[in-house]
Amino acid sequence: MEDLLAFFRDNLYMIYILAFAVILGFEIISKVPTVLHTPLMSGANAVSGIVIIGAILLVREAKADDYFTLGIGFLGIVLGMINVMGGFAVTDRMLEMFKKKKKAD
Amino acid sequence: MEDLLAFFRDNLYMIYILAFAVILGFEIISKVPTVLHTPLMSGANAVSGIVIIGAILLVREAKADDYFTLGIGFLGIVLGMINVMGGFAVTDRMLEMFKKKKKAD
Amino acid sequence: MMAFDTIVNLIYLIGTLLIVLGLRKLGSPDTARRGNIEAGIGMGLGILAALIARLPDGDNNYGWIVGGALVGSTIGWVAARKVKMTAMPQMVSIFNGFGGATAVLLAMVELKHYYDGKPMAGTGLVVTLAALIIGGVSFTGSMLAYLKLDGKVKDKNVTFKGQNTVNLVLLLIMLAAAVYLYMQGTRGSMALALVVMLLSLVYGFSFVAPIGGADMPVVISLLNSFTGLSAASAGLIYGNLAMIVGGIFVGAAGTILTVQMCNAMNRSLFNVILGGFGGGAASAAGATEGQTVRQIGPTDLAIQLYYSNSVIFVPGYGLAVAQAQKALKELDDLLSENGVDVKYAIHPVAGRMPGHMNVLLAEADVPYPKLLDLDEANAAFPNTDVVVIVGANDVVNPAAKDDPSSPIYGMPILDVLAAKNTVVIKRSLSPGYAGIPNPLFYHPKNAMLFGDAKAMITEVAAEVKNL
């Protein structure tokens, strides 16, 4: 209990931010038309690749001879970057399809 | 410039919170049906009475013989409370009207 | 004791979130009422937290606080319960002005303490001055909006040529004075602060003066966002997150709501603020001179309605003014009993505030399924025998569709001429809110029944009973 209160005390602003991020996430997605569900899913997927930032920081903080960290970090960067780059590119391709239709409108 | 940077440094979390509050405010109101504009305006008006909190803090922080602060603070509390209480009550009355219709639906 | 502070902060947090989520629910008809209550509870939690929070010093003075709160809540509650449904916007405007006034009072006290030697944090002076001037503008602006809405002040009494230029100059002077006061720092004085306050009060008044009386709902929404911003500024003085977040949130919400309202009238916020409408009216009015108008009496209208299969009423601002909603409902009942299919066509900006007609008709117990929105109504008109327009004007003006030179061109209207017959009940041929003539009145399909909406509807109902 004390721990929990201490956590709230130390992270009050953070908690506001998190609460708002959650509400915003819900609010922005509700009421999206069905046809856009797939691109949205794909776009959200690309954003979840933000974990790449952690991999970058990990590698930067490592000593140049810490091959374990560097190796795993490298792999993390590769995978994370696939998620980010692939995610945005594939979303863009989907939306390109939708744009085509617009023009004909 | 230095000042501005210092401000950003000291208030980073606050800025996140403000940015999110603004986006949320915009997001929540856009796409509201026209018929609800008046109750929404009225509800938002009640919420803007949150300034009452400042008046309460002002009076609580005053010395018991600081009649200037107490007097003005008292007036502030009266006016602020009219805003809050009246705002929510009037909104509720408007919405009561809408509910009636629902039942007939 | 640390734990207690944390609990207070948690109460603030929960209060703030309830306010945000409550306003969110206010945006959808099913949850609106619950949303308002939740926001109210959130506000209550915020106030509770402010009452119990530990403060560095001060004598608490709970007596003053409870006294003020009791007086304020009583006045607010009674006013809100007593006010007539049609006078709601006025009420909201007054309430909003009081919120702004509170911010002004806070700012003035803080300034006094500052000049008396109490230190302020780096940004303290900026935010105090912001609370002062934004609150001031919101206060007098709201009061004038109330007076205009209530008809106590007529547009023509507070408008003059070149007003927009004068306003701009006033705004600049006010801002310059505030900046000067800021630059002075501790060397400033209450006298100067009073000048800044007065300037903001004057500007608030002059800002609203040129705006047409019927645009007041939009203006109130804008001033409401000002009050929110002044609350947020005041919150920065006290470092109080609930005030800051709540204030900013209302500021943003009020701004976008204002824009939405303008969109619903097919006008820009800029156009509204500069006083819009009215300019081209006189010249355009000439165009209809010499055209003839067909009149109809209450008895004839009663017969016509009685033998119709389907009737649609189009209520407008005049219905609200005449308080004719109950009479209309009675006529509806009489007709329905005799097998006439009666509906109501509700234009989104009919009347003087959004949802105005829905509220009035709900008050008169008209069942919801009888109300058609713009699209439904326009789909129904072609199969309708008689459309009766009761105190409406702009919302059925075909010029919005046909005449690109009309100031309301482009506004979606109720296309009543698609029906077999139309009848307009109003007192004269004079124009409505937008100040422009209405070709519908002169259309061969249309007949006019001149008179007060309530009187005429009551007469028609009496005649129907006699049939």
Place this chain on the structure above:
Amino acid sequence: MMAFDTIVNLIYLIGTLLIVLGLRKLGSPDTARRGNIEAGIGMGLGILAALIARLPDGDNNYGWIVGGALVGSTIGWVAARKVKMTAMPQMVSIFNGFGGATAVLLAMVELKHYYDGKPMAGTGLVVTLAALIIGGVSFTGSMLAYLKLDGKVKDKNVTFKGQNTVNLVLLLIMLAAAVYLYMQGTRGSMALALVVMLLSLVYGFSFVAPIGGADMPVVISLLNSFTGLSAASAGLIYGNLAMIVGGIFVGAAGTILTVQMCNAMNRSLFNVILGGFGGGAASAAGATEGQTVRQIGPTDLAIQLYYSNSVIFVPGYGLAVAQAQKALKELDDLLSENGVDVKYAIHPVAGRMPGHMNVLLAEADVPYPKLLDLDEANAAFPNTDVVVIVGANDVVNPAAKDDPSSPIYGMPILDVLAAKNTVVIKRSLSPGYAGIPNPLFYHPKNAMLFGDAKAMITEVAAEVKNL
């Protein structure tokens, strides 16, 4: 240097806001593409900030980073460009799994450092373990989802009776192991961490195993929100606001998107996760035995279409499988040239991912105004001569309307029987995704054209050309 830190933080802030606003724009057709680009720029800013931020120590190792980023972006880019439009969901699933895998890798390295003696903040261990297990579940879950979607793994190969109980037990074991590791604090070991990691990988797999292959889009969205949460947990390790906010935001967005997708299919998330559909199929199938089916040949259909005034095509999953969209467009062109009014009725959950049909038809250059949504289509059917259902089944199943015992009862359907005639093109009478029989096939108004959608459409088109 302080100033530099602040600038880095501002870059993070702007990046985060761009991501939020970008995803917001993704929610509306007009702005979707721009939104995606903005979110991408936001992500780029976040990466930039991470690259230039001042760190307490470390050798930067930019070589490794740039190398990894180049390899990763190239693979991601090429894969995204090369993948077939119909295989997009698979691709997204793989990408998502990789994000989860990154979180797992980060967590394992941090744990190693921790057990090697590097101190962690109070909540550090909790969030590291959270990143580990959530990322692990997301990784293997996404991989299995990919395999199922791609048809590489069939549902029946990975399902067995009592699976849901086994899953629950597995989940509890995984959580218990994680809690135990946490309790151990510095006395824990990499060996134990590996066990926890393996358990999460196994659970991710077993979590997805019982879920029907066609529900994978929903599952991917859910797993995507897991990846977001694992990113947020990892962000807490580094105290990085962009990761935390972005991750939480995606977590919330993914969750609600999952729920929305379920709603569009008129099912609950719970029902989807427990493996839903399929149970009642066998028994219900008996009901249609002995009923007769009217068959039609390509030539007859060609004549029927040629002499119609209005035709509506209803594409479904079978159209996607047969890759018949181009052939259908050709048939459309031939008919339109001959004065037939051709439209397409798009059910929101036709196919296997939301917007599936829109994307396919857009690929075949079908102009947007020809696509009718559910309501428009149902309004148009009564005035339509022939409705041709191409590889669709559930979305036109009248049982959803008439038969309360049907598992899809309540799902809004395309009410094709309102049209004068219907023709269904599919290979057999076998059921669609929901595994239930379709009374439409036996309806007197309906005729069946058995065969592969592409082959049949091409034949019909050829016949039309010969007329």
